[in-house]
Amino acid sequence: SLQPWQAKPVPKSSGASRRKKCEPELASSLIKKIFSHYVKMPVARDAFKIVEKCSEKYFKQLSNDLEAYSSHAGRKTVEMADLEVLMRRQGLVTDKMPLHVLIERYLPLEYRKVLIPIAVSGNKVIPCK
Numbered sequence: 001s002l003q004p005w006q007a008k009p010v011p012k013s014s015g016a017s018r019r020k021k022c023e024p025e026l027a028s029s030l031i032k033k034i035f036s037h038y039v040k041m042p043v044a045r046d047a048f049k050i051v052e053k054c055s056e057k058y059f060k061q062l063s064n065d066l067e068a069y070s071s072h073a074g075r076k077t078v079e080m081a082d083l084e085v086l087m088r089r090q091g092l093v094t095d096k097m098p099l100h101v102l103i104e105r106y107l108p109l110e111y112r113k114v115l116i117p118i119a120v121s122g123n124k125v126i127p128c129k
Contacts (some may be wrong), residue, residue, distance in 0.1 A: 004061065026055060026056070028048075028052060029032075031051060031052050031055055032048055035048070061085070065084050065086050066078045066086060068084065069082040070082050080115075087099065100116055103115050104116070
């Protein structure tokens with residue numbers, strides 16, 4: 001009864017299961033471009049690495065929160081209302097600063113056209129709901 005434990009042999013698996021799953025991530029060049037645009041001064045390379053890690057964690061938390069809001073509402077699709085609730089909780093959207101003002105202030109025209117309904121000729125409203 002005092003026999004030593006014997007290790008069980010590990011079954012050999014195919015090479016496909018050994019590969020690590022890749023999660024989508026923002027391109028480093030995009031993060032660097034956006035960050036350097038707002039900083040407007042030289043930034044060390046190691047500082048960019050920290051900014052990349054922080055932005056990855058921020059977007060992961062953001063997506064988890066949006067998923068929780070939509071599932072709480074009984075939907076499988078994230079809607080603009082979920083994003084507005086999240087931005088209100090973060091303090092970005094207030095009664096004095098609505099979401100439309102932030103969209104107009106910070107996004108380029110092509111994104112504004114998609115997000116804010118506008119009337120065009122022919123009595124049409126774009127985007128249609």
